[in-house]
Amino acid sequence: MNPPRRKRGQLVAQAFETIRDGILDLSIVPGRHLNDRFLMDGFAISRTPAREALNRLAAGGLVDIHPNRGAFVRPLDAEEMTQLFETLRVVERLTCHFCDFDDETLIGDVTRMQGEHRKAVAELRLLDISLWHAAHRVRLSRTCRNRLVFEFCRKVFDLMRRPVSLIYQFEAAQPGFPSAQLRLLKRFHGEILNCFRKRDRRALLAVLEEQADTFERRAANALIHGRPIGSLNFGGIRDRRGPATPDVTQ
Numbered sequence: 021m022n023p024p025r026r027k028r029g030q031l032v033a034q035a036f037e038t039i040r041d042g043i044l045d046l047s048i049v050p051g052r053h054l055n056d057r058f059l060m061d062g063f064a065i066s067r068t069p070a071r072e073a074l075n076r077l078a079a080g081g082l083v084d085i086h087p088n089r090g091a092f093v094r095p096l097d098a099e100e101m102t103q104l105f106e107t108l109r110v111v112e113r114l115t116c117h118f119c120d121f122d123d124e125t126l127i128g129d130v131t132r133m134q135g136e137h138r139k140a141v142a143e144l145r146l147l148d149i150s151l152w153h154a155a156h157r158v159r160l161s162r163t164c165r166n167r168l169v170f171e172f173c174r175k176v177f178d179l180m181r182r183p184v185s186l187i188y189q190f191e192a193a194q195p196g197f198p199s200a201q202l203r204l205l206k207r208f209h210g211e212i213l214n215c216f217r218k219r220d221r222r223a224l225l226a227v228l229e230e231q232a233d234t235f236e237r238r239a240a241n242a243l244i245h246g247r248p249i250g251s252l253n254f255g256g257i258r259d260r261r262g263p264a265t266p267d268v269t270q
Contacts, residue, residue, distance in 0.1 A: 035065045035073035043082050043093055044181045045146040046189060050096040054083065081179050096182055098243060104179060105236045111176045112232060115157070116225040118164035126163060127216050130156045134209040141188070141198050141205065149188055150181035183239045190242035204234070 039059070042048035052058070054074060059065045065073075074091045077083040085091045094100065120126075137152035154177040161173035191197055208231050215224035 031066070031069040032072045032076075035059075035063075035069040036076050038063050038065060039070070039073055040077060040080075040082065041147055043077070044150055044185060046182065046185050048093055050093050050182075052093045054091040054093065081175065082182075096186065101183060101236075101239055101243065104176075104183060105232065105239070107176050108180060108232055109229065111161070111173045112228040113225065114169055115161045115164065115173055116221055116228065118166055118169055119160060119221065119224070120163040120165060121216060121219040121221075123163045126159070127213060129159050130216070131213060133159060134205075134213075138202055138205050138209070141201055144188065144192050144198070146185045146188055150184040153184050154178060154181055183235075186242050187235070187238045190245070191238070 039048065039054070042063070048054075054070075056067050056070065059070045060067070074083055074085065078085045078091070082094055083091050084094055133152055133156035137149065137156065140148035140152055157177050158174050161170050161177075164170050164173075188201075191201060208227065211227045212224065215221075215227060
């Protein structure tokens with residue numbers, strides 16, 4: 021007998037959140053084959069809710085489903101990162117163009133989310149770091165009053181959570197963590213809030229583009245110099261000059 025619809029929906033939601041969180045914090049590594057045995061043994065997820073959850077993750081861009089081969093976590097290599105950052109820049113422009121500075125709760129909401137972001141960085145909680153990094157940007161795009169623009173922006177910020185985890189997993193092992201990252205975040209966060217207060221759309225775009233440039237350099241540094249995560253070597257590139265230091269000062 022099939023479980024009641026409500027219970028089945030809860031099982032699917034649980035499976036979705038479990039698999040998604042593992043993908044986002046890289047504990048389920050890019051390229052991993054998400055077969056039934058792996059999900060049942062590693063996460064205690066039964067076959068039917070797991071398959072429905074994988075379909076939802078595929079729709080969100082985190083999983084690829086190949087006929088006769090199964091489901092695989094999307095790669096996080098140089099090509100994938102390039103496409104993500106290209107799309108991020110489109111999203112930044114859309115957000116700035118449509119942003120409604122008359123939203124009375126925007127500054128308060130974003131200030132709170134930025135604080136949670138910095139707290140998560142200080143405590144190196146990867147899943148929360150990526151959550152709050154996305155949340156305050158999604159909050160900004162929510163002012164757009166255009167449903168299609170908002171949904172597009174939200175999906176891109178969700179996909180950017182994996183590069184955020186990659187960056188912080190790499191930088192956590194570097195000298196000066198987390199003080200350098202927190203200084204950088206505090207500066208960017210303050211500049212964004214100042215743009216809100218001044219209602220300066222052009223300055224906001226400049227800040228977001230500078231942040232995207234810095235973020236991309238940090239991601240590239242993690243790809244090139246980072247240790248393999250699980251069995252994968254992100255990007256497959258090694259710099260023979262020696263260990264890297266995180267590019268977080270510019």
